[in-house]
């Protein structure tokens with residue numbers, strides 16, 4: 001079992017932005033969802049975990065080793081899957097993986113060949129192995145990204161906003177792949193898409209303003225809202241009045257009618273009960289704790 005333990009981690013950038021404020025998290029094998037709006041501090045947290053920036057205070061350990069003191073210890077077990085590689089070279093998938101495998105220090109050609117063959121098969125790109133990566137579709141690029149992240153048998157994979165730009169079918173296929181690989185390793189998925197976390201992650205945290213506002217199992221967090229989520233259709237003009245009376249956690253315009261969802265302990269007059277979902281957890285936490 002792999003473990004990342006984060007204790008009272010704080011990071012302030014030179015411009016005074018408090019990107020991380022006393023973050024505490026415990027992450028083990030499986031998929032961990034880091035959910036938060038833009039600017040919440042997700043990238044800052046991941047960059048700090050992998051040793052790209054030093055925090056002002058706090059501790060991070062990976063499998064019991066202090067990785068702020070020795071970032072290379074974690075880096076040797078790390079695979080990274082960025083949102084987009086940006087530039088796709090005009091060389092084949094196989095050649096590019098071979099190049100990346102050399103950079104990761106896999107020196108023996110036979111070992112590279114064996115790993116690359118296995119990984120291309122795993123991400124279902126064997127048939128396209130001699131095609132230029134530059135010609136791949138978005139979904140194929142993302143699957144290629146998983147293959148390169150898995151080179152060298154990492155114990156942690158960090159995935160940043162992976163499904164941006166994928167169509168629903170590709171997204172599904174990609175998510176299933178992530179699910180498979182997270183069985184024996186830690187996969188941290190940073191995203192603002194509640195749906196991806198709900199479908200994939202056994203554990204999650206919600207961040208905003210550099211703080212962890214909630215963490216736990218998605219199902220548990222949802223269960224805490226049972227019997228407290230209500231909705232109703234209202235006239236657009238009445239929204240302010242409702243906002244003063246209730247804790248509105250979402251507003252939606254459906255076919256030109258306003259639907260509001262509120263958090264209330266007791267049944268509010270005229271509202272229908274709703275089965276809570278992770279969206280409600282997310283918006284409720286952002287509203288009350290930000």
Ligand SMILES: Nc1ncnc2c1ncn2[C@@H]1O[C@H](COP(=O)(O)OP(=O)(O)OP(=O)(O)O)[C@@H](O)[C@H]1O
Pocket residue numbers: 013014015017018019036037038039040041042043044045
């Ligand atoms: N190098 C930097 N110097 C100064 N401020 C920064 C730097 N990087 C990020 N920030 C600020 O720190 C805060 C957290 O940013 P961060 O990129 O960690 O958030 P995020 O949750 O990853 O957002 P996104 O999803 O948009 O990437 C933001 O207010 C951001 O503007």
